[in-house]
Amino acid sequence: MKINRIACIHTDFPTKFGIPRQSGLVKELAGTIIFEPKYRNPDAFRGLEEFSHIWLIWEFSESARDTWSPMVRPPRLGGNTRKGVFATRSPFRPNPIGLSCVCLEEIEIHPEYGPVLHVTGADLMDKTPILDIKPYIPHADSHPEAEGGFASRHKEDRLEVEFPEELEEKVPESKRTALRGVLANDPRPAYQNDPKRVYGFGFAGLEVRFTVRDGCLTVCEVVPEI
Numbered sequence: 001m002k003i004n005r006i007a008c009i010h011t012d013f014p015t016k017f018g019i020p021r022q023s024g025l026v027k028e029l030a031g032t033i034i035f036e037p038k039y040r041n042p043d044a045f046r047g048l049e050e051f052s053h054i055w056l057i058w059e060f061s062e063s064a065r066d067t068w069s070p071m072v073r074p075p076r077l078g079g080n081t082r083k084g085v086f087a088t089r090s091p092f093r094p095n096p097i098g099l100s101c102v103c104l105e106e107i108e109i110h111p112e113y114g115p116v117l118h119v120t121g122a123d124l125m126d127k128t129p130i131l132d133i134k135p136y137i138p139h140a141d142s143h144p145e146a147e148g149g150f151a152s153r154h155k156e157d158r159l160e161v162e163f164p165e166e167l168e169e170k171v172p173e174s175k176r177t178a179l180r181g182v183l184a185n186d187p188r189p190a191y192q193n194d195p196k197r198v199y200g201f202g203f204a205g206l207e208v209r210f211t212v213r214d215g216c217l218t219v220c221e222v223v224p225e226i
Contacts (some may be wrong), residue, residue: 005059007035007130009119012175014099014126014225016062018187018201018208021076022089023056023100023123026181031102031122033130040114045107053136054104054119059129060096068094075189077150087149100124101136158184162218170222175204182218 010032013019020026023221046188048054071082072090085093102119110116117133161183188199195213202208202225209221 003131005007005036005129005131006039006133007033007057008127009033009058009122009124009130011122011126011128012178012204013124014202016125016180018203019125020123020182020185024121025123025185026104026178027103027121028120028181029120029121029122030105030176030178031087031124033117033119033133034113035115042109042115044113046136048104048133048135049107051135052055053101054117055134055136055141056098056100056101056102056122056124056130057132057134058098058124059131060091060098061095061129068092074125074150075191079139080191083150097131098124098128158187159186159215159217160184162216164219167222168217171206172204179203179208183208183219186212186217188212 011029020029068085069092070085072088072092073080074083074088074090077083089098091098096127100123102121104117105120106118108116108118161180163180163183168176182203187201192199193212195211198209198211198220200207200221201210205225207221207223207225208219209223210217210219212218
């Protein structure tokens with residue numbers, strides 16, 4: 001089977017650390033999808049503007065392995081509990097394919113890149129390859145009665161965020177709400193709980209550093225990313 005990359009998405013995350021664990025958790029996170037030249041025909045996008053949300057099918061390009069394991073350790077469960085790989089959204093799969101539902105904000109006709117999709121709510125690293133796009137169909141894709149397994153037990157997990165004003169002002173105003181959402185969702189692996197440890201991740205050209213103690217995340221430094 002031959003699968004072609006049709007596009008790549010540009011986001012504010014240069015590395016995997018800090019990215020929300022699921023799409024839609026931080027609705028303000030913006031992404032821009034730019035297509036490969038052979039897929040820039042406007043006819044391929046006709047009618048897409050009628051949909052508010054789309055599915056992105058993409059490649060775990062930074063997590064590919066030559067081998068796979070039938071059991072994985074979901075970080076949200078502390079990194080010690082094993083679950084079957086098909087009961088998780090682990091990137092270490094037989095085929096490194098991801099699935100995300102995002103909000104389609106705009107279809108821009110760019111003078112150089114042709115149709116460009118502006119989306120929000122994405123959980124993808126910058127330059128992640130996009131393999132396909134499909135419309136989200138509410139009456140078929142939404143199942144409010146569905147059971148979420150072990151993932152549902154952690155859906156309300158949030159941290160209180162203390163972000164000193166002088167540090168928050170270093171972040172572009174249009175990015176602040178999204179960054180607060182990322183921090184509140186706790187970027188750390190669940191098995192790391194050292195209150196003295198300083199964590200950090202790249203976001204929108206900045207390095208954001210923080211500590212976590214007793215359910216409160218405190219931003220301690222915001223510096224330009226090296």
